[in-house]
Amino acid sequence: MGLEEKLPNGIVLTTVEQVVGLARKSSMWPATFGLACCAIEMMSVGGPHYDLARFGMEKFGATPRQADLMIVAGRVSQKMAPVLRQIYDQMPEPKWVIAMGVCASSGGMFNNYAIIQGVDHIVPVDMYLPGCPPRPEMLLDAVLKLHDKVQNTKLGAHREQEITENEERMLRRSLPLVSKD
Amino acid sequence: MTVTEDYIDASGGDWDDVIEKAQATSAERLVVNMGPQHPSTHGVLRLILTLDGETCTEARVGIGYLHTGIEKNLEYRTWTQGTTFVTRMDYLTPLFNETAYCLAVEKLLGITDRVPERASVIRVMMMELNRMASHFVAMATFGMELGATTVMTNGFREREMILDIFELVTGLRMNHAYIRPGGVSQDLPPGTVGKIRELLKEMPKRIRVMRKLLDENPVYLARTRDVAHLGLPGCMALGITGPLLRASGLSWDLRKAKPYCGYEDYEFDVPVSDGGDVYARYRVRMAEMEESLKIVEQCLDKLRPGPVMIKDAKIGWPAKLALGPDGLGNSPDHIAHIMSGSMEALIHHFKLVTEGFRVPAGQAYAAVESAKGELGCYAVSDGGTRPHRVHFRDPSFTHLQAVAAMCEGGTVADVIAAVASIDPVMGGVDR
Amino acid sequence: MSTDNERERDEEAANLPEKQGRERLNAPVRRTGMFGATTTGDTSGYGGLRVRGSAPARSRRPFTDPDDPRTADFDRVADALEAALGEGEEGSAPKASVERVEVALGELTFHVRREALLEVARVLRDDPSLRYELCTGVAGVHFPDDTGRELHAVYHFRSLTHNSEIRVATTCPDADPHVPSIVSVYPTNDWHEREAWDFFGIVFDGHPALTRIQMPDDWHGHPQRKDYPLGGIPVEYRGATVPPPDERRSYK
Numbered sequence: 110m111g112l113e114e115k116l117p118n119g120i121v122l123t124t125v126e127q128v129v130g131l132a133r134k135s136s137m138w139p140a141t142f143g144l145a146c147c148a149i150e151m152m153s154v155g156g157p158h159y160d161l162a163r164f165g166m167e168k169f170g171a172t173p174r175q176a177d178l179m180i181v182a183g184r185v186s187q188k189m190a191p192v193l194r195q196i197y198d199q200m201p202e203p204k205w206v207i208a209m210g211v212c213a214s215s216g217g218m219f220n221n222y223a224i225i226q227g228v229d230h231i232v233p234v235d236m237y238l239p240g241c242p243p244r245p246e247m248l249l250d251a252v253l254k255l256h257d258k259v260q261n262t263k264l265g266a267h268r269e270q271e272i273t274e275n276e277e278r279m280l281r282r283s284l285p286l287v288s289k290d
Numbered sequence: 291m292t293v294t295e296d297y298i299d300a301s302g303g304d305w306d307d308v309i310e311k312a313q314a315t316s317a318e319r320l321v322v323n324m325g326p327q328h329p330s331t332h333g334v335l336r337l338i339l340t341l342d343g344e345t346c347t348e349a350r351v352g353i354g355y356l357h358t359g360i361e362k363n364l365e366y367r368t369w370t371q372g373t374t375f376v377t378r379m380d381y382l383t384p385l386f387n388e389t390a391y392c393l394a395v396e397k398l399l400g401i402t403d404r405v406p407e408r409a410s411v412i413r414v415m416m417m418e419l420n421r422m423a424s425h426f427v428a429m430a431t432f433g434m435e436l437g438a439t440t441v442m443t444n445g446f447r448e449r450e451m452i453l454d455i456f457e458l459v460t461g462l463r464m465n466h467a468y469i470r471p472g473g474v475s476q477d478l479p480p481g482t483v484g485k486i487r488e489l490l491k492e493m494p495k496r497i498r499v500m501r502k503l504l505d506e507n508p509v510y511l512a513r514t515r516d517v518a519h520l521g522l523p524g525c526m527a528l529g530i531t532g533p534l535l536r537a538s539g540l541s542w543d544l545r546k547a548k549p550y551c552g553y554e555d556y557e558f559d560v561p562v563s564d565g566g567d568v569y570a571r572y573r574v575r576m577a578e579m580e581e582s583l584k585i586v587e588q589c590l591d592k593l594r595p596g597p598v599m600i601k602d603a604k605i606g607w608p609a610k611l612a613l614g615p616d617g618l619g620n621s622p623d624h625i626a627h628i629m630s631g632s633m634e635a636l637i638h639h640f641k642l643v644t645e646g647f648r649v650p651a652g653q654a655y656a657a658v659e660s661a662k663g664e665l666g667c668y669a670v671s672d673g674g675t676r677p678h679r680v681h682f683r684d685p686s687f688t689h690l691q692a693v694a695a696m697c698e699g700g701t702v703a704d705v706i707a708a709v710a711s712i713d714p715v716m717g718g719v720d721r
Numbered sequence: 722m723s724t725d726n727e728r729e730r731d732e733e734a735a736n737l738p739e740k741q742g743r744e745r746l747n748a749p750v751r752r753t754g755m756f757g758a759t760t761t762g763d764t765s766g767y768g769g770l771r772v773r774g775s776a777p778a779r780s781r782r783p784f785t786d787p788d789d790p791r792t793a794d795f796d797r798v799a800d801a802l803e804a805a806l807g808e809g810e811e812g813s814a815p816k817a818s819v820e821r822v823e824v825a826l827g828e829l830t831f832h833v834r835r836e837a838l839l840e841v842a843r844v845l846r847d848d849p850s851l852r853y854e855l856c857t858g859v860a861g862v863h864f865p866d867d868t869g870r871e872l873h874a875v876y877h878f879r880s881l882t883h884n885s886e887i888r889v890a891t892t893c894p895d896a897d898p899h900v901p902s903i904v905s906v907y908p909t910n911d912w913h914e915r916e917a918w919d920f921f922g923i924v925f926d927g928h929p930a931l932t933r934i935q936m937p938d939d940w941h942g943h944p945q946r947k948d949y950p951l952g953g954i955p956v957e958y959r960g961a962t963v964p965p966p967d968e969r970r971s972y973k
Contacts, residue, residue, distance in 0.1 A: 142327065144334055145356055145717050146381035146464055149427065156446030171328075186720075188937045189326065189334060189355045196327055215956075218374070220965050222944050222952030223359035223936075242464055285959060354935040359952075361920075362945050366966040397826050526854050529909025540881070547884050654826050655877050655888060657857070666877065668860045679945075681860035683877070683913075688858065691912055720935060 126267070130260035133177075133203065137256070140176030140200060141169045142193070144183025147210040147242040151182045159245040164252060173199040178255070179232070180248075184212035185225045197232045205259065207236045207251055210243055217241060318342055324705075326355040332431060332709055333716035337693070339705065346705055349697040351690055356720040364680045368646030369395050370607060372677060374467040376667075379682060380718030381464055382427050385420040386660035387718075388469035389413055390667040391680070393550055393656035395471040398649050398671050401600055408596040409473035410551045415486075415589035416459070416468065417551075417658070418582040422493070423452040424661035425575045428713040429500065432572075435710045436513055441503065448496045451489055458482055472606045473599035483590055490587055497579055504572065514568040518696035518708030521566050528695065529688045532663025533578065534712065537571040539564035544659035556588050568711040603638065605647050646675040662686055662713060682721060686714040780824040791827030794885050798829060801850040806841070830888040835900050838891050839927075842903040845878055845889070853878035853887065856903070858913035861921035863946045871895040872923050876903075876910075893923065902928035920945035 113122060143151055154161045161167050170176035173196045185193055197206070208228050211217035214237045216226035228234060235258065238251040263271045299321045312320075325336035336352035360379055364372045376391045377384040396402045426449040433441025453463045459478055460466040468475050504510050520530070522538045535542055543560040545553040561577030563570035599606040608624040628636040651673035657666040663685030672678040689712045696708040784795035799822060806818055818837030823830040833841050845853040855878065862873040870892035879886050893900050902925035904910050914925040915934040922943035925931055933940060942949050953965025963969075 145358075146378060148333065149381060149464065152430075152442075153446055153450070156450075157443045158447055158450045184356065184358055186355060186357050187940075188357060188935075192326055192355065219358050219360070219363060220951075220953035220956070221359040221363055222949070223357050226954055244463065354933075354937075357935040359944065362951060363966070366951055400826070527908045529855055529857065529907070531855070542881055547881075548886070652825055653828075653830075653875070653888075655828065655886075657886075664855075664857060664879075666857050668875065668877065670862055678864075679860070679862045681862075681875075683857045683860075687912060687916075688909055691909065 126262070126264050127260070129264060130262055133262075134256040134259040135165055137164075137166055137178050137205075137252075137259070138168050138170050138176045139166055139178040139180050140173045140196065141171065142179050142181050142196065144181070144185065144189065145210075145212070147182035147213070150242045150245055151180055151209065151248065154245045154248050159249060161249070161252070164249075164256070166252065173197070174201065176200055177204045178207065179204065180207045180209050181213040181228045181232075181234075182209040182242075184210075184217070184219055185228050185231070186223050187225060190225050190231050193228070194231050205235045205255060206232050207238060207248075207255060208234045209238045209248060209251070211239050211241050214239060319347070326352070332435070332714055335690070335709065335714065335716060335719075337705065337709070339697075339702065341702060344701045346697050346700055346702055349694045349705060351693050353687075353690065353716070353719050356716045358717075358721060360721050361680055361682065364677050366676065368675050369471055369649055369677060370646055372680065373470055376680075376682070377465050377467050378717065379721050380660070380662070380665075380684060380686065380715045382424045382715050383420055383660045383662065383665070383718075384464060384466050385413075385416045385469060386658055386665050387682070388467065389417060389551065390656055390658045390660075390665050390682070391669070392469050392471050393658065394654045394667040394669040394680075395649065397654035397656055398652055398669060399471065399605065399647075400650070401472065401602065401605065404600055404602070406473055406597045406600065407552075408477075408594060409598045409600075411589050411592045411594075412474050412478065412598060413469055413551050414553065414556070415586055416456075418585045418589070419452050419455060419486075421582045421661045422579045423449050423456075424713075425579050426452075428575060428661075428710075429504075429572070432707075432710040432713075435706050436510075438510070441500075444496075444500060444503070448493070448500070451492065451496075455482070455485055455489060458485060470599070470607060472602070473597070475599075475607070477598045478593075483593070486586065486590060490583060490590075493583055494580070497576065497583075501576060505576075511569065513703075513707055514572060514711075515565075517568045517704045518700065518711060519567045520692055520696050524692070524695055528692045530663065530692060531688075532659070532661070532685055533571055533574045534663065534689060534692075536561065537563050537574045538566040544657055544664060548657070550656070550658060555592070556585050558585050568707050571711045604642075607642065608639075648673060648675055649677075657683075660685060662715070662718070663689065682718075684718040684721065686712070686716075686718040687721075690714050690719060778823045778825060779821040784822065784824045784829060786824075789827055792824060792829070794883065795824060795829045798851065798885060798887060801848060802831070802841075802844065805844045805848040805851065828886070828888060830890055833889050833891050835891045835893055838889075839901045839903055839906065841889060842876075842906045845887075846906055851880065852882040853880045853885075855879040855881060856907040856910055859910060859917050861917040861923055861945070863921055863948075865947045867892075869894050872898055872921055874900050874917060874923055898922055899924045899926050901926050902931075904928055919943065922946065 116122070153159060155167060155169060173179075177200065179197060179200065181193070197204070206228070208214045212219060212224065213228045216224050218241070220226065225231065236251050236255045238247060240247055262268065320341045322339045322341055323336070324339060326334040334355035336355065338350040338352060339346050340348035358378070360375050364375050367375065372391060372395075373388050376387045379387050393402070396405060426445045430442045430445025430449070433439070433445065456466065457463050459482055460468040460475070520534070520538060522540055525535050525538045525540070531542065539562060541560050541562045544550075546560060558581045561574050561581065563573050565573070608621040628639045649671040651671050653668065653670045655666055655668045657664050664683070665685055666683035668681040668683065669677055670679040692712065693709060697705045700708070782796070782799075784792060784799055786792045802819070818834055818841055820832045820834055823832065831841070845851050857877045857879060860875045862875060864871055864873065871894060873890055873892050876889045877886065878889065891900055900923055902910070902914055904914060905927065911929070912934060914928050915931060917923050918925060918931050919933045919935050920943055932938070936944065944952070951965060951967040953967065955965060956963045
């Protein structure tokens, strides 16, 4: 309320949440979790044509202990599921997960005995990215959307309130049903 | 972590514990678990290495972390829908998978000779482009796993050029489902030939750059020459085919030995080397890319106007597709015909698409020379509209058995080079 | 052997239609009805349809069809295999090890008794006139209706020397799913046999380490058998439920 006007040049006021969000989103280190076809597209994103380095994310960490974003790129089999969870548990907080491709998001066309029907059965997912496989541009878009989400994440009590509000909103939301009988 | 009398198991747990136990015993053998999530294992491959100092005394391979049940899923889909599944097996050589599958189905249907000429030429052209794309990824991942990032970025950049063509022709960068029983799903869109000519002009330069970078690079030579040697007897015993076999000195190529899709009409050489090591495999792959360029060029000369799908209305899907506003391929002529022209055509279309065509009971095996080796498809039909069983003999699956033969006695660092030189793709291995 | 063959062939020719009809009726029923619905809901009238499989095919000599270049060396291969197995005299080894020979779609298939599989594989690899250096692995196939021979193990062999390709098939009943392992002859079959065990439960006797390869070690069942469900789950979307592919109403 008028405080900004009295400040000398070069001073910006913001909230702690925004500063933390900026720091978090600007140095996101993905853990390589390439599984199948999507992994190749993920590697393309790291290549010079699409250049993930523009968003400060070219360092695909070989170790989950130095990573805060897991891009699950491909179909997760029953045999891989425990491994995936172990990797996820090794990542330090805060951490985010992108389910890249329709197999990681929902099992996709492989609705059978071998494939986990969506990686959200094992780890919490922040961003679902459809496509089989998604184009590299789509992965970039998902990454940017996730950056936006991270930037605007609240902290502490605000975060708890946000979660409660989100949950209530989702429960109220009704999708158009195909049939109501 | 466990310690027995003669080895230390470091395949999990805390390093401090491992070191403590190692100091308490005199054991020098160390069992290390590498993968299935490791940046140097080419996907979700798991290696269990027994190390004596730096020397790898035993190498065992664990697979199955990407098992997708594709072969079982095929049994619940029509024969045409099958292409959509098989293309996702070895995702770096999708067009080879589709061709092997379609050749097997066509053999069962007895229509091998009736596939239109133009469709065969397009198949060959797409396969050869795919061979280059696959070899580029092989180079790129090889470089990445040895720590040479430039090789990786170059490889992926070069591959993008080919993927642009794939996208133009099939609508997708990967997992095309473009080759269908009886032909291909649609004709080449306008502008394709020009784009491929551009590629033919540009690509030799790019390959030269890669060769300049690697052919006589002392670091590269030190990492690859005389590493992971596998001689011809070993190759034969382990059933190894493709670039690995040719790098061991045997000029065996299904394109020459059992030509399919009209390969007998193309002029190309089969590159061979007798090194039997990682470097020889690299040289063979590079030379193969140059041969592929030759074949693609001949394909362009052979392209004659004509149908791209078999004439038989009982099998051939509408193949004159145009991209609709929804991004899906439609054939406006065909839609006009079935929706307003002919009731019978509508019924026929409905039957063909929902029920699919029947394939006479029997079994057939079709093999193609994929970028990795002999890719075989064994299809069994019980006379219905869906396969009774489809089995893929994937070269990567067979070749991974050679890891022990290549690595044991070498150093740990050479294990990486050995696995990368096999160029396994786990999607194909585990299916 | 040839006179015997000729006599059989003449007899067959004499009552061919009747024989074919009989064989057809003895063949196992492959499926009934035409549509997926088995109870009410099938108004097509095709519900009572019974479709039978074909009787096991058996080809007679000559195997080489002059009009089909793909079959050019089939007679030579069959002769060589017969000679190498020490056959020729009636009732001796060839008849004992090779049950029947099938030529179809330009492919030559030897249906081999499982007891003789290892011997046949060894001969195929070592005999100078055969020299099938390359085995491209084994594929399991499950035919639940083929009583007594439910599980098939199908091998493809390729000769680089003679540029020839053959198929060897052997069967075993569900109750006794044992087939000899040919890893000692073709080391490349190591993983292929493990895969066939994993997916079909065929036990390859003599395999050095027959363990699961694709599925987790503690998995129950052999998932690619026909009596193992596909295992899909129904997908819910906006109030509607899409059943998994194997439970949808569909054509057979």
